[in-house]
Amino acid sequence: MEQNGAGNWYAANLRVRYQESDQMGVVYHANYLNWFEIGRTEMIRQMGYTYRKMEEQGLLLPVTGLDVKYHKPARYDDEIVIFTRIAAFSGLRLNYEYDVRRVTADNDVNSIGQRVWSSDESRPGERLVTGSTQHVWVNGDWKVVRLDKVASELYSALEKVWLSGKE
Secondary structure, eight states: OOEESOOOBEEEEEEOOGGGBOTTSBBOTTHHHHHHHHHHHHHHHHTTOOHHHHHHTTOBOOEEEEEEEEOSOOBTTOEEEEEEEEEEEOSSEEEEEEEEEEEOTTSOHHHHTTSOBOTTSOOOSEEEEEEEEEEEOBOTTOOBOOHHHHOHHHHHHHHHHHHHTTO
């Protein structure tokens, strides 16, 4: 049974690098997709799991869909926080939601990424990009698998994180 809703937000910090921007100092639009991946990877890491461990278990999580909304541009040398959360979850699928924000010196950048933000808590910074990605669990042969059947520990960890935003 697919569960829809929204879990807590996990944060990943980065500074916009020169190669991510164009001659005008504006971040190239496709780089936000890389930042979404950074958000997913760091969220899983903060949960105590890694993508490497998933792959060692024979699990892959390819992107099957993507939605992006550009609100304002990020610029070279900006401090960015990628907030990521689970938006929908089942044994077959996992959907993430993203909120990419620019933070300023007024915000303590290091402390932002050191905690989990509740689903109804206001996130710091100026909204730049929002989006979502849709994924399906597959094995090494790219056959769809049920996570709850092939990796119950990971399924339980993801379910716990997803449900944490519903309390």
